[in-house]
Amino acid sequence: MPRLKPFLPLLALLAFGACKSAKQPTTVKIGVFEPMTGANAAGGAMEVEGIKLANQLYPTVKVGEKEYKIELVVVDNKSDKVEAANAAQRLVDQDKVNVVLGSWGSSLSMAAGPIVKDKKIPAIALSATNPLVTRGNDYYFRVCFIDPFQGTVMANYAVKQLHAKKAVIVREVSNDYSVGLAKYFADTFKKLTGDQGAILGELNYNTNDQDFTAQLTTLKSMKPDVIFAPGNYTESALIIKQASELGITAPFLGGDTWEAPEFLDVGKKATEGATFSTFFATEVPITDTSKTFLDAYRKQYAKEPAAATALGFDGYLVARAAIERAGSLDGAKIRDALASTKDFPGAAGLITFDENRDATKSAVIKTVKGGKFTYLTTVQP
Amino acid sequence: MTLPLLLQHLANALALGSLYALIAIGYTMVYGILRLINFAHGDVFMLGAYVAFYCVALFLLPWWASFVIAIVVTALMGVLLERVAYRPLRDSPKISVMISAIGASFLIENVAVVLFGGRPKGVAVPDILNVKLTLGAVSVMSVSLVIPICTFALLAVLLWVVGKTRTGMAMRAVSTDLDAARLQAIDVNRIISFTFGSGSLLASFGGILWSYKYPQLNPLMGVMPGLKCFIAAVIGGIGNIQGAVLGGFLLGAIELLTIAFLPTLTGYRDAFAFVLLIVVLLVKPSGLLGSRQVEKV
Secondary structure, eight states: OGGGGGGHHHHHHHHHHHHHHHSOOSEEEEEEEEOOSSTTHHHHHHHHHHHHHHHHHSOEEEETTEEEEEEEEEEEOTTOHHHHHHHHHHHHHTSOOSEEEOOSSHHHHHHHHHHHHHHTOOEEESSOOOGGGTTTOTTEEESSOOHHHHHHHHHHIIIIISOOOOEEEEEETTOHHHHHHHHHHHHHHHHHHTOTTOEEEEEEEOTTOOOOHHHHHHHHHHOOSEEEOOSOHHHHHHHHHHHHHTTOOSOEEEOGGGOSHHHHHHHGGGGTTOEEEESOOTTSOOSHHHHHHHHHHHHHHSSOOOHHHHHHHHHHHHHHHHHHHHTSOOHHHHHHHHHTOOSEEETTEEEOBOTTSOBOOOEEEEEEETTEEEEEEEEOO | OOHHHHHHHHHHHHHHHHHHHHHHHHHHHHHHHHOOOOTTHHHHHHHHHHHHHHHHHHHOOOHHHHHHHHHHHHHHHHHHHIIIIIGGGTTSOHHHHHHHHHHHHHHHHHHHHHHHOSSOEEOOOOGGGSOEEEETTEEEEHHHHHHHHHHHHHHHHHHHHHHHSHHHHHHHHHHHOHHHHHHTTOOHHHHHHHHHHHHHHHHHHHHHHHHHHSOEEOTTTTHHHHHHHHHHHHHHOTTOHHHHHHHHHHHHHHHHHHHHHOGGGGGGHHHHHHHHHHHHHHHOTTOSSOOOOOOOO
């Protein structure tokens, strides 16, 4: 025992720590796992806006008999896959959150996948559309549609509305979202045109690239009818701008990630006519929750919300409802409750998780007109 | 590959290369005088672009006034950076100063994230620089013509300052032997401040032109250009001003032409620059135009 003496204070501390962790928590923690800086910062900010708004409207949750306060723990995954893994680890280990929401960007969500699965903490992706985010991971859910559907929607639009026969794909080669969506688009486009050579080429770029003139010069010489360029709004806006500078006139099509004010701000006039699929249009509210959400958002921010914001709102509500139904803060129980979510009225439509924990939802197509995102049409799954 | 296509690729390469060259000059000048690799150069570049942006966005100044204010303000920031981060370490080993430079770089980046926010900002490009010029099948923006002109003009000014003026003579003296220069009654601190001021001025000049060509600002925008221009400076022979310009053009051309001719390698774009660096360091460690230096121990 005397030999242990120097360690006594340490032991006391350990014992104290053990006591503390055994104490009943008084709050439910929801981890918000989003890029607040880097290439995806605007996307992260949009989802966080929605989550915070939902938290203001519904700040508590009833677990069993007791009313708990919901605390949001926001971590920045810095738009970086490695940082994302660290941030997710921090949420589950250090902050001990009960549910994780996020992240904007499929690659970032996928970095967190093994971590939440390992710790049995359910996570809900809000607008990450790559199928691999939830595949084989019982703890990852998502409240949006997936890319096979989104790619089909855009290929249909290109062939049926724009009567395009030849397309070129421009993709962000290090981004799972972009590569996946490009593939689904290409498959459907070839099938619809009945032409195996309908995709004239696939041009690649990297995250954070700023100069695309070499790729676009090659693209111009291919003379496509339409260009499919899914990717972050940051690079996409520069691509579209540089394309118009090089005299490329074929229309640009993209995915949900384009819907950020920065896309218009950077690309300015060049983005006019750019068309993309997304989750929700304020012009067509779907449920009563849509109205609640729109009223609250407009009142607080005095502008129109982005689709990702609506999904952030929905993710929070779905998580809250699942915790309530589970009647427990145990990760596995919350997971099971989440999996049984059926026809939950979210702001961006009814949410039912299928066997892959993905929500099946309609897509809306928007285009840039007069410097604004404008609703074109809704496509049912 | 047809001729017009090749010409367009060369025009693109020239535009990118001249931008690299412009930023590399600042790197190489600070190194040439102080034997210090200023890792915060890329961040000063970013600050210049942001100051110009805010002058236009907040104070509604015309772009040329913002341009002048931004490069002056950024030059002063460069002087301040030297004063707080490098001067106290003047007599420490080189490695301490280098680590301080890396620290300064991270500090500036993170302060910028707090001050400016992580979301990218769109820059309003002045109309005069946003004109599309078409010559046959080749089209370039006017800003892409202005950048090489600025690069060569600044190169000429810098060569004149370093080679022909009294201050330049003092700079060369400080570069050769700091203590001996001090014994000759040269105000070493003033010369070093001047060097940093002009290095930062060049960085912000490059940063603002960069933001006119790629009109998107974010707090980490200086990291990659900073690294690449450092490589350009090393390729040309660090410390040699003409070498930096050569290295910049070379790097721009290799990057864009490799993508043009070998599109499948596009994913390795940034790797080209680093591979080139390794090759140059192996084959000719002093760089293309650099002179061999004996390390003083």
